[in-house]
Amino acid sequence: MVKKFCSPAYAYAEWREPARQRFWFDVKDLPQGAEYALEVRAVNCWGKASAPLRSKLWKGLPGYAEVAWTEVVLTFDDASKGHIAVAAPAMEKYGFKGVFNIITDKIGRPGHLTWDDVRELKKRGHVICSHGKSHVDMVKLAKEKGDAAVMAEFTESMAAIEKETGEKPKYFCPPFVSYDEGTERMCAKAGMKLMPAPRKGFHSCDTRESFAKYLDSLIAKRPVKMDLLFHGVMPENGWEPLGEGVFEACMQELKKRVDQGSILVRDAETFFGK
Numbered sequence: 266m267v268k269k270f271c272s273p274a275y276a277y278a279e280w281r282e283p284a285r286q287r288f289w290f291d292v293k294d295l296p297q298g299a300e301y302a303l304e305v306r307a308v309n310c311w312g313k314a315s316a317p318l319r320s321k322l323w324k325g326l327p328g329y330a331e332v333a334w335t336e337v338v339l340t341f342d343d344a345s346k347g348h349i350a351v352a353a354p355a356m357e358k359y360g361f362k363g364v365f366n367i368i369t370d371k372i373g374r375p376g377h378l379t380w381d382d383v384r385e386l387k388k389r390g391h392v393i394c395s396h397g398k399s400h401v402d403m404v405k406l407a408k409e410k411g412d413a414a415v416m417a418e419f420t421e422s423m424a425a426i427e428k429e430t431g432e433k434p435k436y437f438c439p440p441f442v443s444y445d446e447g448t449e450r451m452c453a454k455a456g457m458k459l460m461p462a463p464r465k466g467f468h469s470c471d472t473r474e475s476f477a478k479y480l481d482s483l484i485a486k487r488p489v490k491m492d493l494l495f496h497g498v499m500p501e502n503g504w505e506p507l508g509e510g511v512f513e514a515c516m517q518e519l520k521k522r523v524d525q526g527s528i529l530v531r532d533a534e535t536f537f538g539k
């Protein structure tokens with residue numbers, strides 16, 4: 266059953282006192298326009314959206330564009346083994362998909378994903394993107410070795426991904442978040458879209474509590490878009506890895522806020538553009 270609030274006052278009551286679910290009722294019983302405007306206002310006042318807003322039932326109606334969302338995407342850099350061992354299953358448990366930015370020369374090396382792992386992630390609905398062939402700073406590379414060297418990073422990593430997965434990557438994640446107009450233009454010429462900053466990385470110092478606190482700070486900043494970036498997600502694997510169980514705890518915190526309507530987890534296309 267699709268439900269909605271009947272007025273901001275009721276919405277407020279429900280948010281403050283979740284037990285008062287009696288204020289929810291079926292959307293088909295409601296006159297559309299006025300109720301919708303009220304709901305949008307309620308969302309902007311209290312930061313939470315009810316089911317119809319999340320389900321896009323009223324997308325395109327007046328006021329919809331004014332809803333202030335917190336949008337995130339889950340990205341994983343550098344192709345460490347924990348991405349398939351820990352990150353993918355934990356995300357799948359809560360209904361999320363990840364964006365895996367792989368360094369093609371690292372695939373199959375100890376502690377890293379294999380091509381079978383990459384294919385498996387793709388098969389399970391996650392998105393595979395290029396993080397370069399050898400993980401170099403593209404702006405520095407252009408200065409030191411010229412455009413051809415930069416182009417080779419794009420085209421050779423793309424070709425490897427296409428050969429192994431059957432599909433060209435759509436997006437390029439610049440190592441060290443280093444890019445400028447020139448490298449962005451070359452990336453487009455190679456046939457990929459550059460993933461723009463901002464990104465927020467989570468590392469060994471992070472915990473369930475620090476992740477939850479960060480999510481709440483994002484919710485308070487609506488409207489905002491943030492790429493939530495992970496490297497190592499299990500002990501002793503990958504760069505500055507999260508502690509045991511921390512990644513799954515983070516997904517639980519994210520899911521809680523998604524269910525409350527406070528955060529939208531976007532897919533790569535919606536977040537980065539087509």
Ligand SMILES: [Zn+2]
Nearest residue numbers: 342343440441
């Ligand atoms: Zn990297």
